[in-house]
Amino acid sequence: MDISRRDFLQIAAAMGLLGAGGNLMAGHKRADEITATDIMDFKPVGKVSLLHICDLHAHIKPLYWREPSTLISAPNLTGTPGFLCGKSFAKFYGIKPGTLDAYFDTYLNFESLAKKFGKMGGIAHIKTVVDEVRRDRGRDNVLLLDSGDTWQGTAVALKSGGEAIVKAQNYLGVDVMVGHWEFTYGKERVAELIDKLDAEFISQNIVDNDPFSDNFEELVFKPYTIKEVGGAKIGIIGQSFPFTSTANPKRFTEGWSFGLRLDTLQEYVDELRKEKKVDCVVLLSHDGFSVDQEVARKVHGIDFILSGHTHDPGPKPITIDGTVIIIAGSHGKFVGRLDLDIKNKRVVGYNYKLIPIASNLIAPDKKGIELVDALYAPHDKELGRVLGKTKGLLYKRDTFYSTFDALIGEAIHDETDNEITFTPGYRWGTTLLPGDDILVDNVYEMTAITYPEVYTFELQGGKIAQLLEDIADNVFNANPLYQQGGDMSRLTGVTYDIKIGAPGGKRIGNIKVNGKPLNPTRDYVVSAWGGNLQSAGKNLRESKIRPVYDITSDYIAKKGTVNVPNKSNVNVLDVKCGCPKKGGLC
Amino acid sequence: MQRRGFLKGLAGACALTAVGVPSVTLAAKKKPKGPNEMPYKKALEVITHGKGAVDSPKVKLVVPEIAENGAVVPVKVTVDHPMEPGNYVQEIHILASKNSNARCADLFLTPENGKAYFATRIKLGGTQEVVAVAKLGDGSYVKAHKSVKVTIGGCG
16 A cells, blocks of 8 residues: 555654654655655754764764664563564554665664665765754754764774774764763773864763872763753753773773762752753763663653663654653664754753664765775775675674674684683674675674673683673663663573573573583683673683684685574573563564 | 762761761671671661661662672762751661671761761672661661662673
8 A cells, every 4th residue: 555645644643653743754655755855854843953873883884784683671671662673663663664764773674675775874974964954953053962882883993093983073063972982992092082072071970989089089071061052051961871880891991980870960950950040951871771761760850861872763752751862773873853942941842853864865975975985094905805705694683692793603613612602792783784795894893892802711600600690680680770781692602591581690591501501510611702701710711812803804704605594592481572562462 | 069078978987986986897708707797687686776777768878770899889878867966867877788797887976977978888799788777866767778789790
């Protein structure tokens, strides 16, 4: 059944799909009809526009990025925003199969839609969208806010110590940002990069924790900034990733203390409202979508939370206790546009749209193309090298397993002859289509971190089980405030059963290592990277330490063509599908 | 603002060192040792002389949701109660529910402390509840509790 644009608007309005603003959601149109005008279509409200980006992960070029086909949570959160994927996502947000939105927001028909719609994101394409809004609204009425995880994730970022991406942000005209992976360049480098950055870097939740420092117990960054835009005073409070010091190596932020710090957050909200008399309070956050929903319940007086960290595309805002929360996906796939109508010192209306950066439909800005070329030029030869080909889809996002992680696990096993490989459940990476060449650049897209060392050591069976429980409790905790926002660590050489709804410490069973039941008293040879597991082990094989990107690249080059099975090694006992709806229904 | 509050707290702690008998015990050893070292239930009974303590919003307990380092977990306690002669917060106790030695700190205050505020760092052997108990002017006991997760770390 074909529906015309006008019919669609009526149907959509009747179904309540359009929100307050009545934007035409481009993805509902027939795929072959869609144009850049549809993507940009927006009903402006008031005088102020906030543009929001998050979790670019240094992807200055367009890429393919497939959303998860499995997104499992604690039973109480199943089917709520932040824990939706595939059909349950499409149903929740009213997205039709085969549309641009279905392609950007879900894994459904990904391979065929990728051929139809092409790559996503890229700073040159983002710039076109940002500039269009600036032209439409006036330069002084628009802010570009960045929720962080911007400086890390690709080879150009890593090899320039983050500087390539700061240049990209300055080119886009980012006004304010917060951080997470930014901090993995180390405190000193972070300070240097902030010097080069045009944007303000703010955070109310990072405090000097070094008792010998002159600044002991003082904030490391400005907690908030006040911007006058479109005749209104907007107070923007920064919230960097609260669990940086546990999720990433402590050495990068030695002497700093993180945390949610909701008590001081409440104080800054009150200060902005009562003393600074702002018209609107915005929290620019890297808490994660689920955590920020809890923040909205606990902290009062925030008008908008611009969330990040968990990489959720949020096609519609959600409102909790009067606070509106938006989140703009990841990898440069989206720009969120939030128009504010401010009258009598308060927000009286808003309109929001998550704009998909469809690189085949949006004309790139010429200066952006030049900048990307210049940033890649020193590395073109190395990063453009073809290592091999993939037979099947190589992707990253899923709760337990992904083909690209399985490939990394295979590569590490091949080099170290271990029994078990742990690969981190980061939510960033890339996607390669069946038949695609695998470039060195692609391997970095999965592994470009400042602590790439693969460690091989011995770990007792009992400890392995305990560690798995510990990681599972961070991923599947029923209380969002105890979630760290990643997916489950990926294991090669191990199969196990998991009961998500079981109490902490009792979720995992039937652990088998290479087909045999895990022996709690035996030592296993384990390789791990991107975490802290080596500190729990013994007899570290120092001579075998090598960066994960080198190990993976060498393995792919050796194999020529890779064919990774898309079959999870984890058996979920209490959930029947990858993308359950509310109530655990499939 | 936070720093000033913190310094005030330190001043309070120092003042009570001079006048009171504070004993700050770091816990988390395998076996309880000595008269003050005992499991949570027993500790609460001893501290409140068998009266028990009721949950109260008067006790404000600030701890991190997830410990950055289980060996030094910052704890701040404020009790919203007058500090006048005859009616003041007499004691503040900090307990860790699952440390084998649950008593982390016992503070004895006087009206001269000015404010019932204390900040310290405690060691947690694993994920558990941190409990702050206060003895009010009328001899009753109130408490607040919060869970602190101790983890090897998650994924980015």
